[in-house]
Amino acid sequence: MNEHAIVVSAFIVAWLSASLRLAGPVLLAALGETFAERSGILNVGIEGTILLGALASFLGSYRTGMIWTSLFLATLTGVVANFFLAWMYVSVRASQVVTGLVFNIFALGLATTVYRLVLSKSAAPESIAVFEPLRVPVISRIPLLGPVIFGQTAPFYLTLLLAVVAQFVLYRTHLGLALRATGENPAAADAAGISVHRMRYLGTLLSGAGAGMAGGYLVLAQVGLFRETIVAGQGFIALAIVIFGRWNPLKAALAALVFGACDALQLSLQIFGNRIPPQLLLALPYIVTILAISGLFGKAVPPAALMKPYVKD
Amino acid sequence: MAKLFERRLIPADSSGAVASTTALGLLAAMAVTAIFFRYYGASPIEAYFGLFHEPFGTLRGFGYSLVRAAPLALVALGTIVSWRSGFYYLGFEGCFLVGAAAAGWLALSTAPGTRLGPLPLALFLPLAILFSLTAGGLWAGLVAFLRVRLGGNEVLISLMSNYVARFFLQYLVSGPLRAPGSLPETLLLPRGTWLPFILPGTRAHAGILIAVAAALFVWALLEKLPLGYELVVTGFNPAAARYAGIEVDRRMLFAGFFAGGLGALAGMVEVIGSQHRLMDGISGSMGFVGIIVALLSRLNPLAVVPVALVYGGMSVGADAMQRRASIPSSITFILESLAVLLVVASDFLRFYKPNFSALRLFKLRPSGREDSA
Numbered sequence: 001m002n003e004h005a006i007v008v009s010a011f012i013v014a015w016l017s018a019s020l021r022l023a024g025p026v027l028l029a030a031l032g033e034t035f036a037e038r039s040g041i042l043n044v045g046i047e048g049t050i051l052l053g054a055l056a057s058f059l060g061s062y063r064t065g066m067i068w069t070s071l072f073l074a075t076l077t078g079v080v081a082n083f084f085l086a087w088m089y090v091s092v093r094a095s096q097v098v099t100g101l102v103f104n105i106f107a108l109g110l111a112t113t114v115y116r117l118v119l120s121k122s123a124a125p126e127s128i129a130v131f132e133p134l135r136v137p138v139i140s141r142i143p144l145l146g147p148v149i150f151g152q153t154a155p156f157y158l159t160l161l162l163a164v165v166a167q168f169v170l171y172r173t174h175l176g177l178a179l180r181a182t183g184e185n186p187a188a189a190d191a192a193g194i195s196v197h198r199m200r201y202l203g204t205l206l207s208g209a210g211a212g213m214a215g216g217y218l219v220l221a222q223v224g225l226f227r228e229t230i231v232a233g234q235g236f237i238a239l240a241i242v243i244f245g246r247w248n249p250l251k252a253a254l255a256a257l258v259f260g261a262c263d264a265l266q267l268s269l270q271i272f273g274n275r276i277p278p279q280l281l282l283a284l285p286y287i288v289t290i291l292a293i294s295g296l297f298g299k300a301v302p303p304a305a306l307m308k309p310y311v312k313d
Numbered sequence: 314m315a316k317l318f319e320r321r322l323i324p325a326d327s328s329g330a331v332a333s334t335t336a337l338g339l340l341a342a343m344a345v346t347a348i349f350f351r352y353y354g355a356s357p358i359e360a361y362f363g364l365f366h367e368p369f370g371t372l373r374g375f376g377y378s379l380v381r382a383a384p385l386a387l388v389a390l391g392t393i394v395s396w397r398s399g400f401y402y403l404g405f406e407g408c409f410l411v412g413a414a415a416a417g418w419l420a421l422s423t424a425p426g427t428r429l430g431p432l433p434l435a436l437f438l439p440l441a442i443l444f445s446l447t448a449g450g451l452w453a454g455l456v457a458f459l460r461v462r463l464g465g466n467e468v469l470i471s472l473m474s475n476y477v478a479r480f481f482l483q484y485l486v487s488g489p490l491r492a493p494g495s496l497p498e499t500l501l502l503p504r505g506t507w508l509p510f511i512l513p514g515t516r517a518h519a520g521i522l523i524a525v526a527a528a529l530f531v532w533a534l535l536e537k538l539p540l541g542y543e544l545v546v547t548g549f550n551p552a553a554a555r556y557a558g559i560e561v562d563r564r565m566l567f568a569g570f571f572a573g574g575l576g577a578l579a580g581m582v583e584v585i586g587s588q589h590r591l592m593d594g595i596s597g598s599m600g601f602v603g604i605i606v607a608l609l610s611r612l613n614p615l616a617v618v619p620v621a622l623v624y625g626g627m628s629v630g631a632d633a634m635q636r637r638a639s640i641p642s643s644i645t646f647i648l649e650s651l652a653v654l655l656v657v658a659s660d661f662l663r664f665y666k667p668n669f670s671a672l673r674l675f676k677l678r679p680s681g682r683e684d685s686a
Contacts, residue, residue: 095657097401102605106646112646233472233476236472279481286477
């Protein structure tokens, strides 16, 4: 192989494996959000939920050193936080956009304050326990594909598994049918004996679980520390992925991959040196998102009762 | 077991009920925030006194409160114009940056020895207002266009556009407009382009006057002018508006343009009134806190300036507390957002009434009010 080919293949391996790595957390958050939106709830609060999950897993790993426990702690935090959101959305019937958006600011304040409070007595830790890439024996040494697909961290494979499970639950079970019915026509679902309130609470709590776990994923398998800017709009990107994936878990996985690829392109191009301003590349994922949801590529039809509070007569 | 909350047959919507639930929401927010003050070893009463004494008990602090209030009020007015027209725009952080960039660039090009050369303030200020208003208007108008023509979701598009604007400003201050030195920021803007200071002995500048004028203008537009009436009808019920002969698409485009322009004026006021140079992170989440100000004003333009003053004052008080008692100023984010969330949540009490007898462990007498639902 000549030198040029080696550089190109190194570039492609770096790019693709970073694509998969970066797609993970947003996909996880998008899977949860799919359930919320299918039940009729637009949960904008996942951005803040990811941040709370990130903080919980960071503190968990810092204090206990147990990564799986920390990931679970992040998920649990997401569920608990979203219980409040579910109450606001479903029982109070507050505006979903307003509630979610303001909750994000609340989460920012809470996470920053708690982080400073916990670390005020001691200096910020140099490093915490994190997930290492698995490197499946033998097959991870297949050229190109090996390190890309079989060299990821455990949460990545868990996320893929959850995407398949989500698809199955949503389209092949009674629960999924009831959830989708609630988002399309709550009055009819109600008449059929489905509790609209219960389905919407469930959808919101699942999106909390997904977003909380995504925060844990971010800290425990990607960044390895906590900053209040760590989420940087990934929750909003997850919302876009749900639309881009047409409210379908497996299509959302594809969409997440496209976004991961954009994000990773920016990293790879920076590593390999070029004259494009880094800010343009950093803005690329957001520009792609805007184009994807602008309606330029066909019309995305959301669940009919999305954002509509349900009042039982 | 009896239910803890029973649905009211008719929601309580007397002004007394609204006022008391709102007050309850605010008190609950202050109570929750007090827990955090306790964690930092501060007595909540002293902490709240500190939070409001600096901005409203000292002249210097009051001047800073006016400085913080001006951009918040302008963003809130933009929120009111767009939301009441049914255009749920959330991109004010981006508009702020675009407006700041436009005003900053214009100010820098009037420095001595550059293309335009020095301009008198009476000429520069209208030019800067026009320039940043147009820039922000086009920025938000583009989102309105995508919504109107292609059916894109403005909530998400505008949230994404904030990040694009942030990277654009980062590029400007680290590339073409960068001043020599280690920090990515521009040169100090020429003295002649600064907004005049209005209170001797403070940093208060004319931005607050711009905000007050804008509030009166938005009030007159929405409450008194036919155009504003059409905007509000468009937001209330687009189908009915269309049936009544209102050009709904055009009204929404106008709402987007004007709201974006107001958001951009916030950025202009901040850069030529307070910071006097462009830098990364100049917006400091004001594009979002301004939306909260609009919500707490219940989308009433006349309430915006007082509410913005309270919120601006709280951030001044929080900074002072962080300096003196090293309580992180992020606590105000908790207070500010909880105030909105819990005021919204307090509506719950207008639909449901608490049934305290359900809390009792032993029934004193048979309730007989259990329902099967």
